[in-house]
Amino acid sequence: MDVMEPNGRKELVALLVNMAYCEEDQLGYDPTIRLYEDGDVKEIDVYDQESRKTHTYQCIEPIMLATRNFGRHTRCFLCVDCRDKSGEKKVVVKDAWAYATRKGDGNNTVDVRDEVVIMRKIRDKLAGNKELEGKYATLVHGGVVRIIKGDIVEEDNTDTAFGMLLPPSLSSEKREFRAHRRIAMTPDCIPLQNVDHVDQLIVAAADIMNVHTAIAKTCNILHRDISVNSMLITKLPENKVRGALIDFDCAKDISKVDCKTQPERTGTYPYMSINNLLMSNVKRTQLDDWESLIYVLCWLGTTGVNPADEERYDRAERREINKWQGTEPEDVATSKRDKLSTADLFVSDILAKFLKLPGYSRLRALVGMLYMKIFFNESYSSFFHGTITKAKPLLDEEEHSDEETSSPDLPVDQADEQDEDIRNPFKRRADYAEDIADDLLKVLLKEREKALGRIRNRYEKEMEAPF
Structure with missing residues (x-):
């Protein structure tokens, strides 16, 4: 509109009048979150799609606030159920605009990205497993936020939020679709980098990879986003x-979705x-x-396991690992593939840069063992090793000898793959992923027991020390 013209000024006045009559949700306010006068969050409504009831939680304090206006815009709040008079049963309420599958598009009748459905399956399948209690986010209530407008109830998503602002020419398949989900969960944890030392x-x-394995085996669910932010601790x-x-x-139920036929990029580049x-x-x-x-x-290991150690790292030592923060995923992949291609490179360019502080040598040794189990596992043929795709030598048929063409160390059912033009170690390892993952977990659990022993000894010495 051009306010220098009479029609433009008329349109501006009409816009302001219409805005004055708008409902709060039309102005961008969320009616399912109520604020104190100073702007702090007071109460949060969580719609539970299983019981089809709304539960109201009183906010104690924000745990994480969204720092930008794009993406998932994830926020987390420490809360208590308004019906809980004792105030002791604390939950974490997560509010996020996550990617979703638009129901009704093609053959999509179920949202395979629905975090609430994923968490409900995990909760139900792992119920009663005392060893894993408190080691994974457990669903209490959750669902897509409901916006009530008189007699009309709408799910809060990008389609309903933008409404008539969306151009008719833009088909639903071309529009990014996000659903506004809110989830109440336990336990109440703190960030990973609150550990006191490497052993913790x-x-x-x-603990995290043990429950990760249980979820994969028992629930057929892959997490697909292991990072510093998805790993928490309880003191x-x-x-x-x-x-x-x-x-x-980012998790997916692989009993419903073939992860081989849906290549996509999920997670945070450095990890x-x-x-x-x-x-x-x-x-x-x-x-x-x-x-x-x-x-x-x-x-x-390079930057410090907690803020105190982080203050003591050498910025020059981060030169290689900083490349993992790149803006182009292909460049990040190239850097990782290069540094992990041989054990010598991994040791000299990555492990050697770990902080020279107490405990870090043990972390360096652990990472080295995990690396070798994945990328140079001696239980498998050398075709499984490394990160570099190997081209088959182009030899004339008469130049092949029986010795050259046979590979007795290949696992069963792999002989037919000797005719492939490309030797892809990632593809070969994927066929034996569960066995290799079991080996990795054994290594990590063994180191866990050693770490617990050192923690126990340290604690006993502290108790014996004079005040």
């Missing part, structure tokens, strides 16, 4: 900790697996998340 980090990582008596796996935004970064058509497996764990431990 090892214990937390083992326990006697200087112990418990790790917890959260954030199932993404090479396959993930390249959007490879190699099927996603547990090994992608184990690879992400290696990157998490490398990052913390």
Whole structure:
């Protein structure tokens, strides 16, 4: 509108008048969150799609606030159910605009990205497993936010939010679709980098990957976003900790979806697996998340496992690992593929840059063992090794000898793959992912027991020390 023209001024006045008559949700306010006069959050409504009831929670304090206006815009609040007079049963309420599958598009009748459905399956399948209690985000209530306008109830998503602003020429298949979900969950945890030392980090990582394995095997669910942000801890008596796996935004139920036929990029660049970064058509497996764990431990080993250690790192030592923060996924993948291609390179350019502080040598040794189990596992043929795709030598038929063409160390059912033009170690490892993941977990759980022993000894010495 041009306010220099009479018609433009008329349109401006009409706009202001119409805005004055708008409902709060039309102005961008969320009627399902109520604020105090100073702007702090007072109450949050959580619609539960299982019971089809709304539960109101009183906010105690914000845990995480969205720092930008784009993306998932995730916020988390520590809350208590308004019906709980004792105020002791605390929950974390997560509010996010996550990617969703638009129901009714093509053959889509179920949202395979629905974090609430994923969490409900995990909760129900792992119910009663005392060993895993408190080690994963457990659903209490959750669903897509409902906006009530008189007698009309709408799901809050990008289609209903933008409404008539969307151009008719833009088909639903071309529009990004996000659903506004709100989830109440337990337990109440703190960020991973609140550990006091490396041994606590090892214990937390083992707890998290133990529950990760249980979720994959029992629930057929891949997490697909192992990162510093999805790994939390709970402080326990006697200087112990418990790790917890959260954030199932990117998780998929592989009993319903073929991860091989849906290559996509999920997660945070510094922690993404090479396959993930390249959007490879190699099927996603547990090994992608184990690879992400290696990157998490490398990052913390180089920059510090907590703020106190972080102040003591040498910025020059971060030169190589900083490339994992690049803006182009292909460049990040190239850097990782290069540094992980041989054990010598991985040691000299990554492990050697770990902080020279107490405990970090143990973390360096652990990461080295995990790396070798994934990328140079001696139980498998050398065709499984490394990160570089190998081209088959182009030889004339008469130049082949029986010795050259046979590979007795190949696993069963792999002989037919000797005729492939490309030797892809990622593809070969994916076929044996569960066995390799079991080996990795054994290594991590063994190191967990050692770390617990050191934590116990440290605590006993502290108790014996004079005040």
